[in-house]
């Protein structure tokens with residue numbers, strides 16, 4: 001490098017710097033325009049909390065979409081392509097409100113089932129049965145599609161898993177049948193107990209069961225609103241019950257009055273009798289009260305007499 005070159009290169013550097021800063025300014029302006037037209041803010045730092053993906057420490061994922069990412073990342077790690085993932089559906093919704101029983105296999109159950117079947121199998125090759133070499137020795141991920149079920153599990157594995165699942169369902173069926181018997185027995189017993197009464201309807205039985213559950217300590221303990229009422233709440237309830245009873249009574253009296261008023265025009269038999277009975281009772285009451293007052297007066301007179309006698313004597 002010569003001495004004359006130096007200022008020139010310095011000049012060049014300055015120019016380059018100028019160029020670069022102009023370029024960055026231009027980029028910044030473009031970005032600003034884009035953000036502005038989209039209505040976005042560039043101030044994104046710290047707004048969206050991020051988390052590390054449990055399957056790949058290099059993945060930083062927003063907490064908001066973590067569950068979705070985890071599901072797909074897990075499948076990705078298990079070797080399922082995006083196309084295969086797109087074909088997968090969660091079938092659990094189909095079994096929610098149906099009688100069809102379903103079984104969800106997990107990796108450890110699958111491994112246990114295969115190990116068990118393997119240990120029960122003969123050590124050496126035998127005609128007609130699977131021998132130990134035909135089972136997978138290492139735990140295998142639960143296959144998520146048919147292709148993987150064929151590739152990852154051996155024929156012997158699949159038969160063992162099939163037998164296991166069928167066995168689980170048969171067990172469930174048996175226990176369900178047993179509880180059905182229990183229910184039937186309970187009903188017949190109840191009917192035997194109250195043979196003089198009419199047999200109870202299904203609704204009544206359900207109500208009884210519900211009441212029984214309510215009486216149980218655990219139910220009462222869980223439902224604090226039943227057991228722990230404040231004094232005000234108790235009093236409010238008492239007042240409500242009494243008010244309702246009074247309202248009912250008044251309404252009945254009103255109805256009675258109305259019906260007796262309308263009876264005067266119509267000559268039906270029953271309300272007439274009711275009215276006469278009520279007037280009779282009113283009469284009786286008056287009569288009785290008159291008697292009572294007479295009685296009281298008599299007592300007073302006696303008292304006076306006694307008083308006079310004492311004075312005189």
Ligand SMILES: [Zn+2]
Nearest residue numbers: 053056059073
């Ligand atoms: Zn991930």
